[in-house]
Structures are given as structure tokens and as C-alpha cells.
Amino acid sequence: MSAHAWMPNSPCDTSCVTGGTFRRVSIVRVMLRVLTALVVLLSGLLIVVAKPVLRSNTRHAIRRWFASLVRAFGVRVEVHGDARFQATPGRGVLVVSNHVSWLDSLTLNAVQPMAMVAKLDIKGWPLLGKLISAAGSVFIDRERLTRLPETVSELGEALRNGLAIGTNPEGTTWCGISSGRFRPALFQAALDAGVPVRPVALRYRVADGTTARPAAFVGTEDLVTAMRRVLRLRGLVVEVHVLPEIAPGRADNRRDLALIAEADVAEALGTTVALHKELDFQRA
Template identity: 85%
Template sequence: MPQSPCGASCVTGGDFRRVTVFGVALRVIAALTVLLSGLLVVAAKPVLRGNTRHAVRRWFACLVRAFGVRIELHGDPKFQATPGRGVLVVSNHVSWLDSLVLDAVQPMAMVAKSDIKGWPVLGGLISAAGSVFIDRERLTRLPETVSDLTAALRAGLAIGANPEGTTWCGISSGRFRPALFQSALDAGVPVRPVALRYRVADGTTARPAAFVGPEDLVTSMRRALRLRGLVVEVHVLPEIAPGRAENRRDLAGLAEAAVSEALGTTVALHKELDLQRA
């Protein structure tokens, strides 16, 4: 399994502005209110029909805002350049907020860890979106997962995936693993790279928002909720058209290079952090 070197030293400390305890409480109350309203969205899905996608997008946007996060969109506002044509959306993986932010831009089925299905309310909404779940302890089922993704892409769905296979702190990122890219090749659909950057108002990378290492979800959420002025930049990059890569490894390399170039400041930030620790 892919492993990230990021841990507690990456996400703790730093001169970040924090909200008060009262402010955190307000965010928790707001988020719980939105989460509970999600039950209504799930229940109303048969009635909403064609408006379901819009309702779900608005719900995710409200949830992200309740957490005190602002989304800053760069590039195409839609992941699918051609409506009804499948697309594999791949992004760097930083936080538990990643999928919420992406769904606030355009709801889509996600490739997610199997334990997400057990998350209260949110797990139900992610499941209802047609997401494909991976049991990382049983990678022998990966070919079956790729087959399921291929079928979904051929059916015209947008599928989101984090090909790094694990989370990173936002200062550095991991290699894009090629396995899931086979589904785009088999389905003959484009790949849409998306770069996610977490920052605060002065432009500093918001390392405390990352969900890394062995920590539990509650610990990571508590730390992120205390951040003031958290912004997630969503850079929707040009599609990689079918035929540009001969195999999944080359396709993964093209997507990885696009995301790395969009983030741009990785090496400089690494040097800056090393100097601060010296």
C-alpha cells in the first residue's frame, strides 16, 4: 500500500489564526444542521429526479461553508466538458474535506475507502451518489473495482479518484498510482486532473487541514474547525483526451505532472519548511 511520510509534525504548530471556542461551537452546530438536512435530500431523491444533482451540489456547498471553508474555483466550472460523456476526475489527496469540496463543484461518484460507508449521514449520501468503495486490505479485488469503474464511465458518469492512495500534508504530494487509470483507457474516456490547494488568507499552505498519519477523523476535524480563513483552491485543469497515452502508467504520469505543475510551489515550500525546522 502507498505510504505517506506526513505525520503529526506536518500538521501541528505554525502561526495560524484560530477561531474561538465559541466560534468552533457555532461551526459544529451549523455542520450538524446541514448534515441532518442531508437526510431530507436522500429521502427526496425520487421526487427531485432531474434536480437531484443541483440539490446535492448545494447541500455539499452548504456543508463545506458550515465548516468555515471557502472554495475558490479556477478553470472550468464543470468536470465534464461534454455532458453525458464519462470522465475520470483525479486529484491530489490532502484531507477528508477533498470529496466534499469536489462534490460542491459537481456531484459525482467517488472511489472511496470502504470505511466511509459507515460515516453518519455523509456515508449514506456518498453511497447514494453511486460511489465505488475499495477495501485496502483486500487489493486482490482491484481488477473487479477497475471493471466496475469502466462500466460506470461507459455509462457517462463522472468518477472521482485519489490515485495517490493516501493523504499528504499539502506541501508535498505522492506519485499517481496507475491502476485506476486503466478504467479510463478501457472506457475510452478523458481524464480530468484537478489540483487542490489548502491555504489561509495570507497564502500560507494550511497544513493543519490535512488528514495524515494514523490519527482519527475526529482529531483531524477538530483541528480543521479551529482554522480561521481556510480556503480550498480547486484548479480544474484541461482534460487529457483519449489516445494521448498508450498505457495506464503514461496516463498516470500525464495527470500527475499536470497537478504538480498547477500547484507549483511544492519544492519552495519544502525548503521553507526545512529551514523553519532547522
């Protein structure tokens, strides 16, 4: 399939994630991580099968499962700020975060399970795709722009029904040192539903505070290659910075709303996204 002009592009490639010196675990530890992750993955089948029985406890079971999976890969999660993405239970919220790694969605669901806006190909991932689908996620085909209004309408309805929905508005992954522009299209769903936007900033680092570029999933590499790098890393930490909500009415249109969220995330991370003059009156 050919890409279209709207498709986001990142300058990050494999050279971004292979450079630098990072401590690695032994091959024995890697094998233990793999075995543990496989056990956790297989246990996820129980959640998929038992979802009708779990009912109100499904979210708790899913959160525990994602937390166990992230730990199995040797990753520690640090939450900064309120660990709730939904300040008011039962009120919809659009959660937007920067996009670095295949671990992003797993980490966010380990903090609070939510429906995710995900690439269509993720739906076909073994087991993970089924669990992400079980959380009520919406899959978007970026090759077919004609479906975008339908997706926005679907998201707006879900937000009106009180769901927390997560999305990566950059539309592609970055290495973590710099960030991309937030595409405004899906912010329209929050405006239509009259719900807040919750910016979340994700930072991947190792124990000494260095940005863990090997954790990124960039360029044209395959998922298995990216997973191998994470399995070998020692002391990988994902910082989840839950930032203040952007209340309904603070922005008049989706472009301004995207700019505010983008600037909040960039400020939290200290990354190099150019700020815009249009933000001056919003941040005053």
C-alpha cells in the same frame, strides 16, 4: 488487518499538521460552526429520503448540500478554470486529484456532484457515508487486492455510461506541501472506456497565502481530531484548479496516463514530485 506491500505510504504525520502559527477563531465561533454543520448534516437525510422524487434535480440538491456543509465548517471554495469537470454532458470522465484532507471529496462535490472512488471505511461514516453512497460512489477495499480488477471493470462500465467519477490516485493523504505518486491501476478504467481524464489540483491555504497544513488528514489520527483543527482555523480557503482534460489516445497505457496527470497536478501546485523522463515526449 495487515497492510500489503502495494499499500501507499506517506511520510506525513501529525508533526506536519501541528507545526506553524495559524490564526484561530474563538470557541464561540467553533460552537456555531459545529451547530451549523450538524443542522446541515441532518438536512442531508431529506436528500437521501427524497432521492427517488428529486430525480433529475438530485445532482443540484447534492451540490448545494455539499456547498452548505463546506461553508458550515468555515471553508471558502475558490474555483480556478472551468467549474465543469465534464466538458461534454453525458460523456464519462475520470476526475483525479491530489489527496490532502477529509474535505477533498466534500469540496469536489460542492463544485460538481460525482461518483467517488472511496475507501471502504468511509461507507460507514455517519450520514456522510450514506450521502457519498447516494451519489453512486464506488468503495474500494485496499486490503483486498484480489478485488481490484473487479473494481476497475465496474468503474469502466460506469464511465461508459456517462458518469463523472472522482478518485485520489495517490492512495493516501499528504500535508499539501509535497505530493505523492499517482498509482496507475484505476487509470485503466478510463482507457477501457475511451473517456478523458480530468486532473484537478487542490490547495488548502489561509488568507495570507500560507499552505494550511492543519487542514490535512494524515498519519494515524482519527477523523474527529482532523475535524477539530479545521473548525478552529480562521480564513481557510480551498483552491480547486480544474486543469485541461487529458484526451483519450494521448497515452498508450495506464502508467503513462498516470504520469501525465501527476505532472499536471504537481505543476499547478508547485509541489515536489519528481518528474520523469518518460514524460518528455508526452509534453512536447
